[in-house]
Amino acid sequence: MEYIITFLDKNGLVFAFLVTGVIMYFSEWISKTFTRNKIPGSAISIFMGLVLAYFAGLETLGKKGIADLPGFSGFELMGGPMFRDFAIVSTAMGASFAIIKKTGPVGILSLFLGVIISFLSGVIIAYALGITDAESLTTIGAGACTFVVGPVTGTALGASSDIIAISIAAGVVKSILVTIGTPLIAPYIGLKTPQSAMIFGGLMGTTSGTAAGLAATDPKLVPYGAMTATFYTGLGCLLCPSVLYFIMRAIL
Amino acid sequence: MLLRGVALLAACFVAGQILGETLGRFLGIQANVGGVGFAMLFLILSQNELEKRGLFHLEMGEGVHFWSKMYIPIIVAMSSVQNVRVAFSNGVLALLAGIIPVIACLALMPLLSKLAPKD
Numbered sequence: 001m002e003y004i005i006t007f008l009d010k011n012g013l014v015f016a017f018l019v020t021g022v023i024m025y026f027s028e029w030i031s032k033t034f035t036r037n038k039i040p041g042s043a044i045s046i047f048m049g050l051v052l053a054y055f056a057g058l059e060t061l062g063k064k065g066i067a068d069l070p071g072f073s074g075f076e077l078m079g080g081p082m083f084r085d086f087a088i089v090s091t092a093m094g095a096s097f098a099i100i101k102k103t104g105p106v107g108i109l110s111l112f113l114g115v116i117i118s119f120l121s122g123v124i125i126a127y128a129l130g131i132t133d134a135e136s137l138t139t140i141g142a143g144a145c146t147f148v149v150g151p152v153t154g155t156a157l158g159a160s161s162d163i164i165a166i167s168i169a170a171g172v173v174k175s176i177l178v179t180i181g182t183p184l185i186a187p188y189i190g191l192k193t194p195q196s197a198m199i200f201g202g203l204m205g206t207t208s209g210t211a212a213g214l215a216a217t218d219p220k221l222v223p224y225g226a227m228t229a230t231f232y233t234g235l236g237c238l239l240c241p242s243v244l245y246f247i248m249r250a251i252l
Numbered sequence: 253m254l255l256r257g258v259a260l261l262a263a264c265f266v267a268g269q270i271l272g273e274t275l276g277r278f279l280g281i282q283a284n285v286g287g288v289g290f291a292m293l294f295l296i297l298s299q300n301e302l303e304k305r306g307l308f309h310l311e312m313g314e315g316v317h318f319w320s321k322m323y324i325p326i327i328v329a330m331s332s333v334q335n336v337r338v339a340f341s342n343g344v345l346a347l348l349a350g351i352i353p354v355i356a357c358l359a360l361m362p363l364l365s366k367l368a369p370k371d
Contacts, residue, residue: 020325023332042324049331057337065333079329085288087326089265090319092292093299106367113360118353125348140345144353151330156272156284165339166346168331173350181354189361195368196361203357203364208324238289242275 005071012074020078023048040212043176046147050169063161081155088148088237091207091230103198107228110202115236118144118205119244122170134248136163141248142240143167146206147175149236156241175209182213191217194224201225205232257315264294 008015027045031037053065062068067076077083122144123137131137139159143150143166150167153159159167182191182200190196201210207229214225272287279285295316302308339346 016329017325020329023328024325045324045328046331049328050334050336053332053334054336054340056332057335061337063335063338065336067333075329075333078326079331079333083322083326084330085269085291086261086265087319087323088288089268089291089295090261090316091323092295093261093313093316093320103368106364109367110360110364113364114357117356117360121353121356122349125352126345129342129345129348131345140349143346144349147327147331152288156276156287161335162338162342165331165334165336166342166349168334169336169339169343169346170349172331173347174354177351177354185358189358190365191361193368196365199364199368200361203361204354234289234292236289237292238286242285246279 008071009073012072013077014074015071016074016078019072019075023052038180038216039176040179040208042208043172043179043212046168046172047176050165050172053165081152084148085152088152088233092234103195103228107195107198107202110199111228111231111235114203114205114232115145115239116244118174119236119240123248131163132252134245134252135159137252138240138245138248139163139167140170141244142236143170144174145171145236145240146233147171148233149205149240152237153240153245157245171206174204175206178204178206178209179212179216182210183216186217191221194221197221197224198228201228202232205229205236207233253309253311254315256309257312257317258319259315260298260312261295261316261319264291264298267291268294 024041024045027048028041031039031041031044056066056069060068064076066072119141123141126137126140135157136159138157139150139154142153147168150171151164154164154167191200197214204210207226210229211222211226214221268291269284269287271290272284275285299308
């Protein structure tokens with residue numbers, strides 16, 4: 001038994017690919033069977049990751065989720081900042097300034113408003129619930145943007161792992177809410193043209209939630225919403241650990 | 253060609269992150285200031301520039317594309333190594349910080365739609 005665990009730890013990254021693949025396959029199945037694809041498999045698998053980390057934490061009393069379990073150490077590398085940031089940067093490919101220019105200044109305005117308003121409301125809620133240091137507040141405000149901006153900001157500012165976990169959880173809640181809510185609210189907010197989809201993507205961010213929600217509303221709108229949502233993550237990663245953090249430090 | 257795409261991505265990553273780290277030092281804080289955002293900007297700009305000059309090969313795009321497809325699996329792995337046990341005691345915060353921003357932003361949607369150019 002022990003030599004197997006040693007083997008898995010030695011080949012940790014490959015084993016992490018395998019386990020993540022199983023988690024995602026299982027989540028796709030749940031999505032299809034129990035929600036008729038209403039909640040996307042990606043949102044479920046991220047949630048499953050958090051659940052697994054929770055139970056691993058109960059078992060080991062460690063701080064690194066399932067990476068603390070024997071044999072699972074490779075998750076620290078696969079889920080660490082290097083691969084994460086590398087993969088996020090890659091999603092920018094294919095985004096074109098020309099298309100976003102077409103929607104004019106209002107597309108850019110929606111991006112900035114989306115990031116700043118999400119950030120501010122996240123910060124206010126965190127402050128109201130008793131969090132007071134600038135790094136943690138900024139991280140949770142960033143998590144209110146997306147589940148990517150939160151941990152990127154938290155890592156950059158040196159926030160603690162539990163604060164980063166809250167920021168991810170907030171982003172996941174947002175993603176699920178946007179996914180389920182978009183088709184329901186679309187008729188009331190005039191979400192039916194490419195322009196409105198771009199504004200929507202700019203305000204909401206959360207690429208997976210926006211794409212899935214728009215797909216359920218009208219598949220033709222997906223590329224437009226996803227386009228601005230991609231910029232959102234970039235803008236959030238740019239603004240949260242810099243300008244917005246400085247503002248937080250100046251206030252506190 | 254495939255690796256050239258990965259190398260381009262890596263170049264943008266390194267340049268962006270080092271710029272972020274340098275900016276952090278310059279501003280006197282121990283933090284990476286917007287490194288990922290800069291790297292994304294570099295990738296968009298360099299891809300557009302290479303395409304304009306006809307130097308962007310399809311296979312290069314595939315090298316980058318692989319990593320963008322790995323994005324969700326990596327995020328799944330990332331969420332599974334967080335200190336969720338401690339975060340759980342703050343579950344209400346995560347819930348509220350996920351819901352309220354969506355409502356606040358949705359409220360702006362009709363206003364911004366009015367400002368949008370018509371087809």
